[in-house]
Amino acid sequence: MGIPTTSVAARVRHVWRLSERLREKAIEWAIRICGWSAIFFVLAIFFFVFREAAPMLLGGLDFKEFFTSPNWRPTSQVRPEYGILALLVGSLSLAGVAMAVAVPFGLGAAVFISEFCGGKTKETLKIVIELLAAVPSIVWGFVGLFVLAPLIVEWTGAQVGVNLLNAGIVVALMSVPIIVSIGEDALKAVPDSYREAALSLGASRWEIVYRVLFPAAKNGLLAAVLLGVGRAIGETMAVLMCTGHSINIPHSLLDPIRALTATIATELGDTVEGDEHWQALFTIGVVLFTITFVINLTADLVVKGIRSEKSA
Amino acid sequence: MSLPASDGGDGSRYVNADTLEDALAIIAERHDDWSRQTGYPLCLEIVCQRPGGTVHPRGRSRYNFFVDTSGSAADGAGTELDPYGGVSSAATELIRLRRAGRLDLRAGQRIRLWHREMFSATSLERRKRIREAVARSVFSIMVTALVIPVLAIIAYLFFRAAPVISPAFLFENPKDGMTGGGIWAPLVGTFYLAIISLCIDAPIGILAAIYLNEYAPDNWFTRMINLAVVNLAGVPSIVHGLFGFGAFVLAARMGASVLAASCTLAVMSLPVIITCTREALASVPMSFREACWNLGATRWQTIRTIVLPNSFGGILTGVIFEICRTAGETAPILFTGVVFYMSGLPDHGLESVLPYGLFDQCLALQYHLFISSTQMTGVTEETLFGMAAVLVGLTLTINSVSISMRIYLRSRKKW
Numbered sequence: 001m002g003i004p005t006t007s008v009a010a011r012v013r014h015v016w017r018l019s020e021r022l023r024e025k026a027i028e029w030a031i032r033i034c035g036w037s038a039i040f041f042v043l044a045i046f047f048f049v050f051r052e053a054a055p056m057l058l059g060g061l062d063f064k065e066f067f068t069s070p071n072w073r074p075t076s077q078v079r080p081e082y083g084i085l086a087l088l089v090g091s092l093s094l095a096g097v098a099m100a101v102a103v104p105f106g107l108g109a110a111v112f113i114s115e116f117c118g119g120k121t122k123e124t125l126k127i128v129i130e131l132l133a134a135v136p137s138i139v140w141g142f143v144g145l146f147v148l149a150p151l152i153v154e155w156t157g158a159q160v161g162v163n164l165l166n167a168g169i170v171v172a173l174m175s176v177p178i179i180v181s182i183g184e185d186a187l188k189a190v191p192d193s194y195r196e197a198a199l200s201l202g203a204s205r206w207e208i209v210y211r212v213l214f215p216a217a218k219n220g221l222l223a224a225v226l227l228g229v230g231r232a233i234g235e236t237m238a239v240l241m242c243t244g245h246s247i248n249i250p251h252s253l254l255d256p257i258r259a260l261t262a263t264i265a266t267e268l269g270d271t272v273e274g275d276e277h278w279q280a281l282f283t284i285g286v287v288l289f290t291i292t293f294v295i296n297l298t299a300d301l302v303v304k305g306i307r308s309e310k311s312a
Numbered sequence: 313m314s315l316p317a318s319d320g321g322d323g324s325r326y327v328n329a330d331t332l333e334d335a336l337a338i339i340a341e342r343h344d345d346w347s348r349q350t351g352y353p354l355c356l357e358i359v360c361q362r363p364g365g366t367v368h369p370r371g372r373s374r375y376n377f378f379v380d381t382s383g384s385a386a387d388g389a390g391t392e393l394d395p396y397g398g399v400s401s402a403a404t405e406l407i408r409l410r411r412a413g414r415l416d417l418r419a420g421q422r423i424r425l426w427h428r429e430m431f432s433a434t435s436l437e438r439r440k441r442i443r444e445a446v447a448r449s450v451f452s453i454m455v456t457a458l459v460i461p462v463l464a465i466i467a468y469l470f471f472r473a474a475p476v477i478s479p480a481f482l483f484e485n486p487k488d489g490m491t492g493g494g495i496w497a498p499l500v501g502t503f504y505l506a507i508i509s510l511c512i513d514a515p516i517g518i519l520a521a522i523y524l525n526e527y528a529p530d531n532w533f534t535r536m537i538n539l540a541v542v543n544l545a546g547v548p549s550i551v552h553g554l555f556g557f558g559a560f561v562l563a564a565r566m567g568a569s570v571l572a573a574s575c576t577l578a579v580m581s582l583p584v585i586i587t588c589t590r591e592a593l594a595s596v597p598m599s600f601r602e603a604c605w606n607l608g609a610t611r612w613q614t615i616r617t618i619v620l621p622n623s624f625g626g627i628l629t630g631v632i633f634e635i636c637r638t639a640g641e642t643a644p645i646l647f648t649g650v651v652f653y654m655s656g657l658p659d660h661g662l663e664s665v666l667p668y669g670l671f672d673q674c675l676a677l678q679y680h681l682f683i684s685s686t687q688m689t690g691v692t693e694e695t696l697f698g699m700a701a702v703l704v705g706l707t708l709t710i711n712s713v714s715i716s717m718r719i720y721l722r723s724r725k726k727w
Contacts, residue, residue, distance in 0.1 A: 049555055
């Protein structure tokens with residue numbers, strides 16, 4: 001090649017240098033492919049869950065019965081029934097109770113952390129909230145089962161301590177950190193000039209929060225609530241341990257319920273691969289995936305909505 | 313009708329007067345420059361009552377007038393914002409109002425004359441301050457109501473667990489059909505799953521974050537990727553479990569194994585790594601990159617020599633945080649590789665630290681706690697509390713390491 005090379009080492013060095021562009025291309029492609037992997041994984045999740053559910057979803061499933069019948073009797077010898085209404089209502093009522101507790105407290109805490117305190121207090125509270133998020137869901141379930149349930153029996157006179165109320169409180173505690181951190185981000189995203197303008201008009205802090213920040217950050221706060229709902233619906237282990245796990249459309253806070261997620265968790269182990277019950281559980285998986293997908297999509301659109309409005 | 317008048321300031325009680333005019337005369341005589349002399353704020357009250365009746369000490373007054381006693385103000389309308397110029401002018405004005413029939417003086421009615429200073433707070437201001445104080449205390453109560461019970465619960469876990477937690481509990485294997493003994497093997501299993509899943513998703517996640525932060529053009533496709541990351545984080549953990557079962561256990565023929573469970577956990581916690589790494593990369597100032605590009609470096613060279621070294625600490629924080637997340641997850645591994653019962657677990661030596669192969673099933677502390685507390689009899693409550701406390705202690709410790717590292721790095725940052 002016309003290059004004055006004297007030793008093998010120099011020749012190797014030369015080839016190495018020549019291959020630099022090639023290596024860089026290879027690495028950039030690796031980066032690109034990893035970057036696209038998130039989309040790939042979401043599609044893969046949908047594909048693999050859908051694939052197992054497909055025989056039932058595409059053939060023979062009576063959608064009307066599936067969504068409107070409260071009878072979930074997959075193991076019945078006479079006629080197995082697959083109605084998820086009671087499970088769906090269970091999941092939604094659980095999310096409702098959890099949000100009724102978590103939203104006021106979560107948003108209140110977000111406002112307090114972002115607007116009413118500063119310096120050391122703020123840092124400490126943020127760290128404590130972050131640590132809360134780290135407690136595993138199984139431990140929350142354990143707390144519901146062994147700490148909260150006896151207390152509920154004692155205070156309310158309910159027959160069993162594992163019920164809608166118990167699970168609602170536990171799930172509320174689990175979704176509070178999300179609501180606080182995203183709500184705080186939303187409040188932080190409001191430009192300081194808004195606060196300064198309100199201050200110069202003589203507004204107090206509360207007036208700034210109520211009249212300026214809430215309207216300005218309402219989309220972000222809504223997104224925080226939506227993600228909290230998503231978390232509440234998707235929660236599995238704590239819900240399984242605290243709801244009482246009996247198929248039931250709840251009429252009061254003290255009724256035991258059963259959630260979609262918990263049903264999959266308990267029953268999948270007992271099914272035979274590929275039979276109808278198995279497919280029904282994967283169908284529930286598809287339903288759950290769809291619900292959370294829609295919630296996340298909505299939250300994302302809501303947040304993106306404000307961003308484009310602001311830049312416009 | 314008798315009209316007792318009080319001066320409310322120096323301690324003497326009501327003075328009787330027969331008519332409003334008399335009462336006002338007494339007031340004007342006694343108090344014209346009283347406030348100016350003493351410096352006390354002034355509130356004069358005229359209470360209407362039948363002869364011989366007693367004055368109820370606390371009553372709301374229907375008529376409130378304000379008097380500026382500094383003597384410098386112009387005569388006003390008697391409102392809070394526009395007070396009368398002095399007590400005597402207030403008296404004449406009140407008599408005029410009375411004659412015009414605008415003061416209704418039935419028994420029990422009260423008229424108050426408030427002293428008003430030039431820059432004292434108006435009622436609007438006071439209401440505002442009260443509202444502010446109420447809002448602040450409500451919000452702080454909300455935070456306290458969140459934080460205190462949770463800390464109390466965690467403290468209670470440790471309190472109940474204290475009797476069983478000992479080196480033997482931590483470092484011995486379970487025995488008697490998993491109802492007794494320690495928790496060593498499950499604990500090792502939890503670490504196994506966390507570390508192997510980390511080895512799988514750390515490279516993918518970090519490269520993905522590099523792509524999103526350094527390469528991705530601002531178009532719809534990138535937006536899709538971001539959306540996918542958010543959605544991946546939002547998919548319920550049990551659906552991840554179904555996915556892992558369908559994809560890794562069945563389709564990839566891994567069987568229920570440590571590897572399948574770790575892969576499932578890796579997919580689940582990929583968004584955590586991506587988000588944390590992106591934040592770390594984004595905190596490196598653009599000018600660093602520009603300076604490097606100006607020297608003729610390519611994109612990858614810039615990333616390798618400038619961006620990654622400067623964000624290394626932040627990335628490490630994210631990685632540690634990811635371990636903490638995977639260490640507690642139960643739902644994704646339910647069907648993909650954990651078991652509750654295993655026999656012949658090695659008790660000593662190297663084998664007890666490396667008891668599981670990649671294609672074996674394993675024990676995991678979170679699953680162990682789940683089964684022991686819901687489906688087993690014969691496990692003492694203390695042991696259960698012990699497991700829960702170890703799990704909480706583990707995740708909180710790992711998380712605190714990550715947080716304190718972040719704080720340390722932030723304090724050292726020079727740009």
